[in-house]
Amino acid sequence: MTQKLTDKPVSIAADHRGVALKTRLKAWLLANGYAVTDRGTDSDVERVDAMDYAVRLAAEIQAGRSDFAVGICGSGQMVAITANRFPFIRATLLHTVEESLGARRHGDANMLVLGADLTDADTAERMLEIFLSTAALGERYAERRERLARLDPSKL
Ligand SMILES: O=P(O)(O)OC[C@H]1O[C@@H](O)[C@H](O)[C@@H]1O
Numbered sequence: 001m002t003q004k005l006t007d008k009p010v011s012i013a014a015d016h017r018g019v020a021l022k023t024r025l026k027a028w029l030l031a032n033g034y035a036v037t038d039r040g041t042d043s044d045v046e047r048v049d050a051m052d053y054a055v056r057l058a059a060e061i062q063a064g065r066s067d068f069a070v071g072i073c074g075s076g077q078m079v080a081i082t083a084n085r086f087p088f089i090r091a092t093l094l095h096t097v098e099e100s101l102g103a104r105r106h107g108d109a110n111m112l113v114l115g116a117d118l119t120d121a122d123t124a125e126r127m128l129e130i131f132l133s134t135a136a137l138g139e140r141y142a143e144r145r146e147r148l149a150r151l152d153p154s155k156l
Pocket of ligand 1: 015017047050073074075076077078
């Protein structure tokens with residue numbers, strides 16, 4: 001068993017293209033001792049907008065109900081772009097286990113984003129395992145994250 005960085009439920013959501021991967025990752029989370037908050041969608045035939053599901057995940061983190069979220073759409077792009085509009089979200093679209101390590105160590109990412117059309121489920125499971133068990137580094141990495149949090153668009 002790898003270390004757990006959170007005792008809160010992991011929030012997960014997907015658009016219609018990500019339903020199958022969401023089901024698989026939810027099962028992995030439950031089997032590995034994580035509580036799960038599933039914010040939909042549940043139909044892979046009814047077309048929905050990935051943006052709405054990214055917003056649902058952001059709301060879970062903003063409210064403090066989850067420390068980590070997993071968002072899925074076909075490419076992952078729409079979830080990642082939407083989620084990163086919120087300053088308290090550090091969403092990262094990943095394709096490899098190595099990227100998952102870096103996203104947590106350097107970026108303290110709190111939302112794992114996956115493209116269901118591009119990512120096989122075994123790799124996604126491994127990325128999720130690494131994502132939820134890799135601590136963020138301190139020192140210069142922490143200083144950069146603090147700078148990031150202070151970036152002010154009105155001062156461009
Ligand atoms: O299935 P349709 O609606 O054609 O395309 C949706 C996908 O297009 C991209 O924005 C997202 O990746 C989303 O999953």
